[in-house]
């Protein structure tokens with residue numbers, strides 16, 4: 001039986017299930033801790049923190065609500081240090097997680113598209129992220145360097161891992177260096 005997947009903003013009742021899904025997807029609690037730190041920070045964007053929920057038909061929703069969280073994505077705030085001087089707030093996408101037994105079924109893609117749409121609805125110029133170009137290019141992400149924007153990548157990541165998705169209010173004059181907020185301190 002195939003479960004129906006719905007993407008919606010997270011609620012307080014989802015927090016524990018999100019921790020489980022993010023920990024299972026990444027194989028450690030580091031990213032789940034990151035989600036909690038972002039949520040507790042000024043950079044939290046409630047309309048950009050989304051869950052993918054499956055109806056209980058195929059997943060046996062144990063929460064009594066007929067649905068179970070199978071994926072999560074977060075859009076949250078970061079700072080762009082502008083090339084011409086000054087700073088402005090922007091948004092980034094991180095992290096993205098799908099429960100291991102539900103991967104390769106389009107849920108990650110649905111979450112990315114919904115997160116991008118949430119950022120567009122906030123009239124943001126673009127969304128940045130650090131991730132595999134082979135995955136995110138499917139959803140309209142392209143190298144951030146082509147937009148004149150750099151991200152603080154870990155030493156092991158190739159430059160193309162810095163990705164950007166232009167939105168309706170994109171402005172080519174917005175170039176510079178992305179600075180992650182304190183919630184990301186210490187993450188590899």
Ligand SMILES: CC(C)(COP(=O)(O)OP(=O)(O)OC[C@H]1O[C@@H](n2cnc3c(N)ncnc32)[C@H](O)[C@@H]1OP(=O)(O)O)[C@@H](O)C(=O)NCCC(=O)NCCS
Pocket residue numbers: 025026094095096097098099102103104105106107108109110131132134135
């Ligand atoms: C990345 C992730 C969210 C994708 O979720 P998903 O629901 O499986 O994604 P989709 O079904 O939309 O897409 C699956 C496709 O993406 C591909 N893919 C997944 N991760 C990829 C990666 N890092 N690089 C390239 N392709 C990747 C899969 O091979 C699959 O390819 P196929 O369509 O040719 O079979 C999921 O694998 C996951 O939670 N991984 C662990 C956490 C993680 O790495 N998150 C991303 C970094 S923040």
